[in-house]
Every structure is written in C-alpha cells, then in structure tokens.
Amino acid sequence: MGGAALLLAATDALPLRAMQWLKVDGGPDAMVAAVNYDPGVCLAANASQNALTGEILFRTPSLLGGQAAKAGLSCASCHVNGGDNPNFHFPNASGAPGTADVSNSFFSATGGNGTFDPVSIPNLAEPGKVSRADPGELEAFLKTLIVVEFAGEEPHPAALSALADYIRALRSCEVQGESGRSLAGDLALVERAALMAERRMAERDEDMARLLVAGARDTLGRIYERFAGDDLRKERNSIEHSSITLHAASRETGSSNRIASFAVWRETFHGLRQILQRREDESLYNVQRLRERLE
Ligand code: HEC
Structure with missing residues (x-):
C-alpha cells in the first residue's frame, strides 16, 4: 500500500x-x-482556568514563530490533545512518521543544532525528561522551546504559566470512541477562547487576548475546512463572518463598544452553532464523508 x-x-x-x-x-x-487520531489523553477533571487557557494556546499556531507558524503548525499538531502523533511527518523535520527534530534549523535559524536527529514525539501526559513540578523547570523549558527552537516571540509569562499548567493537568484516559474530533468539541473551544479573550481585554492583558482570539479564529478555520463542498457554502460564509466579527470585536478600543460587540458576536455564534449542528452529518466531521473525499 x-x-x-x-x-x-x-x-x-x-x-x-x-x-x-x-x-x-x-x-x-x-x-x-x-x-482523527485519539491518543487517549484528557484534562484532569479539576483543571484550573489557567490550564484551560493553556489548552487554547497549545492549539494556536501564532504562539510559535517562523516557519512553524507560517505553516499553521501549533503544539497540538505534534502533540495531539497533548499526546503523541504516530503519523506526524513534516518535510525536513521528521524521520520516520511520528518523529520530529525540534532542534532542526528548519524551524529556527538560531536554534538549529546542525544535525538531523528526529526523535519520537512524546505523549505529554506521561512523565518525561522535563520535571512537571510546580513551578519552574517546565516553564523554562517551554520558553526555550518557543523562542529558540521555533523562533517565536518571547512569550508573555502568563502564557508560559498557562501552557505549563495545561501540561501538568494532562492525564491518560480511556480512548473516546473512533473519532478524536467533534463539531461540539470544536465549537466549545471557540466559545471558551472568545470568553477568555474578552476577560483578558477587560484586564488590559492585550497580548494574551490577542493569542486567545487567534486561537478561537484558528479553530473556526478548522471547522470551516470540515464544512467543505458546494452544498455547505452558506454555512462556510457564516463561519467566516463569525471569525471576522470576532476579530472586529477584539479591536474595539472603548470598553462599552467592546462589550456590546462581544455580546452581538456571542448571539450570532449561538445561531451559527445551530446552523452547523443541523448539517454536521454532511460535513467532514462525518467519518464516512471524509473517507469519500479521499477516494
Ligand atoms: C514539530 C513537532 C513538535 C511541535 C510543534 C512541538 N513539539 Fe513538543 N516535542 C516534540 C518532540 C519530538 C519532543 C521530544 C524532544 C526530545 O526528547 O528531545 C518534544 C518534547 C516536548 C516536551 C518535553 C517532554 C518531556 O520529555 O518531558 C514538552 C513539555 C513539549 N514538547 C511541549 C510542547 C509545547 C508546549 C509545544 C508548543 C509550544 C510543542 N511541544 C511543540 C515535538 C514537537
């Protein structure tokens, strides 16, 4: 084959x-x-708000810099749901499927160690080389990973803390059925990211708010992809509209305008949820449809 x-x-x-x-x-x-690979990793039931914020950042390509961000790669591209990804293969950065060389100069002009040494992508729910003890080593590791290996901007300390707490809250869990992806799960992520962004804006934490809005919009982009085909054009337009109005709301400068714009966005998002759920079966969230698309 x-x-x-x-x-x-x-x-x-x-x-x-x-x-x-x-x-x-x-x-x-x-x-x-x-x-649709599901590594069988879940968040602890008592995961903090900080860990939930970290989950959004973990899925946001703009957290990484350089080539990775340009390609649309996020932490979750390699660590699916915080786990591994046995079929991951990135040109010039992977050896066998499931491996990557994160110190490859492809991802960063300064971080490259000059040798090609791809290793298996670890499942972050399992104990690894880096201590998960709180606080310290993990935050320092992540900062180096983002700035040196991926040539990203130096992350805000709050972003590092959120990412580290997300990793600390990962647990092994039963595999959830055949598919690791669901429309309901993606919609919940968008809603949560937007809510957290709005909260950060109220606290004048613009950097985090920007990342969270980017995370919400990236997830909307992934929902858009799954609503493929001529029959779902109207649904795609509504997804695009939701993404544009969320961005506009996040750009409002006065706080009363911003609150009003977010309220309008949320209302239309609830409408969007219903529209999409009605046609979910025709989308590529339906495994059968996805399979047909590849034939
Ligand atoms: C291109 C694929 C790729 C991306 C993107 C990626 N990682 Fe990794 N990650 C790896 C690989 C491969 C290793 C193992 C490296 C090693 O052992 O030297 C690793 C190791 C780690 C570890 C150490 C695990 C241990 O052993 O304790 C952590 C934590 C981690 N990654 C978090 C992240 C976070 C957070 C992001 C996003 C900012 C990220 N990774 C992005 C592939 C990736």
Missing part, C-alpha cells in the same frame, strides 16, 4: 490542512484514522 500513501502525500487537494503533516501507510481509511 506504499503507493497509495505516496499518492495521498503528493496531492495538494487534501481536504484538511493537518493531513499535509501526516504520512500513512495505506489508503483513505488509514488517512481518516490518522487525522
């Missing part, structure tokens, strides 16, 4: 962005399983 894998990797008509970074040994079924 190696030929089929090559075929899938070579086409630029892949329906989901994340598929570009997957290499599967097999045809459409293997690709569907890989893009």
Whole structure:
C-alpha cells in the first residue's frame, strides 16, 4: 500500500490542512484514522482556568514563530490533545512518521543544532525528561522551546504559566470512541477562547487576548475546512463572518463598544452553532464523508 500513501502525500487537494503533516501507510481509511487520531489523553477533571487557557494556546499556531507558524503548525499538531502523533511527518523535520527534530534549523535559524536527529514525539501526559513540578523547570523549558527552537516571540509569562499548567493537568484516559474530533468539541473551544479573550481585554492583558482570539479564529478555520463542498457554502460564509466579527470585536478600543460587540458576536455564534449542528452529518466531521473525499 506504499503507493497509495505516496499518492495521498503528493496531492495538494487534501481536504484538511493537518493531513499535509501526516504520512500513512495505506489508503483513505488509514488517512481518516490518522487525522482523527485519539491518543487517549484528557484534562484532569479539576483543571484550573489557567490550564484551560493553556489548552487554547497549545492549539494556536501564532504562539510559535517562523516557519512553524507560517505553516499553521501549533503544539497540538505534534502533540495531539497533548499526546503523541504516530503519523506526524513534516518535510525536513521528521524521520520516520511520528518523529520530529525540534532542534532542526528548519524551524529556527538560531536554534538549529546542525544535525538531523528526529526523535519520537512524546505523549505529554506521561512523565518525561522535563520535571512537571510546580513551578519552574517546565516553564523554562517551554520558553526555550518557543523562542529558540521555533523562533517565536518571547512569550508573555502568563502564557508560559498557562501552557505549563495545561501540561501538568494532562492525564491518560480511556480512548473516546473512533473519532478524536467533534463539531461540539470544536465549537466549545471557540466559545471558551472568545470568553477568555474578552476577560483578558477587560484586564488590559492585550497580548494574551490577542493569542486567545487567534486561537478561537484558528479553530473556526478548522471547522470551516470540515464544512467543505458546494452544498455547505452558506454555512462556510457564516463561519467566516463569525471569525471576522470576532476579530472586529477584539479591536474595539472603548470598553462599552467592546462589550456590546462581544455580546452581538456571542448571539450570532449561538445561531451559527445551530446552523452547523443541523448539517454536521454532511460535513467532514462525518467519518464516512471524509473517507469519500479521499477516494
Ligand atoms: C514539530 C513537532 C513538535 C511541535 C510543534 C512541538 N513539539 Fe513538543 N516535542 C516534540 C518532540 C519530538 C519532543 C521530544 C524532544 C526530545 O526528547 O528531545 C518534544 C518534547 C516536548 C516536551 C518535553 C517532554 C518531556 O520529555 O518531558 C514538552 C513539555 C513539549 N514538547 C511541549 C510542547 C509545547 C508546549 C509545544 C508548543 C509550544 C510543542 N511541544 C511543540 C515535538 C514537537
């Protein structure tokens, strides 16, 4: 089945962005399983607000700099739900599927160590090389990872703290059925990110608010991808509109205008949720549809 894998990797008509970074040994079924891969990692039931904020940042490409951000890569592209990703394959940064060389100069002009030494992407719910003890080592590791390895901007201390608490709150859990992705889950992430952004704006924490809005909009982009095809054009337009109005609300300078704009956004978002849920079966959240798309 190696030929089929090559075929899938070579086409630029892949329906989901994340598929570009997957290499599967097999045809459409293997690709569907890989893009919906569920590593069996959950957040602790008592996860703090800070950890929940970290979850949004973890999924936001703009946290990383340089080539990674440009490509749309986030922490979650490699660590799916905080776990591993056995089929991850990034040109010039991976060896065997599931590996990456994060000290590769491809991701950073300064962080590259000059040698190509890809290693398996670890499941962050399991104890690793970096101590998870609070506070300290993990925050320092993440800062180096973002600034040196990925050439990102120096993260706000609050962003590092949120990311570190997210990692500390990861637990192994039962695998949740066949699919790791759901429309309801993605919509909940968007809503939560927007709410947290609004809260940060009220606290004049512009940097975090900007990252959280970027996270909400990136998730909307992933929902958009799954609503593919001519029949769902109206739904896609509504998703795009939601993304644009969220961005505009986050740019309001006066606090009363901002509060009003966010309130309007939330109301239309509830409408959007209903519109999308009604047609979910026709979208690529439906595993069967996704599979057909790859044939
Ligand atoms: C291109 C894939 C990739 C991306 C993107 C990525 N990682 Fe990793 N990550 C890895 C690999 C591979 C390792 C193992 C490195 C090693 O062992 O030297 C790793 C290691 C780690 C570890 C150490 C785990 C341990 O052993 O204790 C943490 C924590 C971590 N990553 C968090 C993050 C966070 C947070 C982000 C986003 C800012 C991120 N990673 C982005 C691939 C990636």
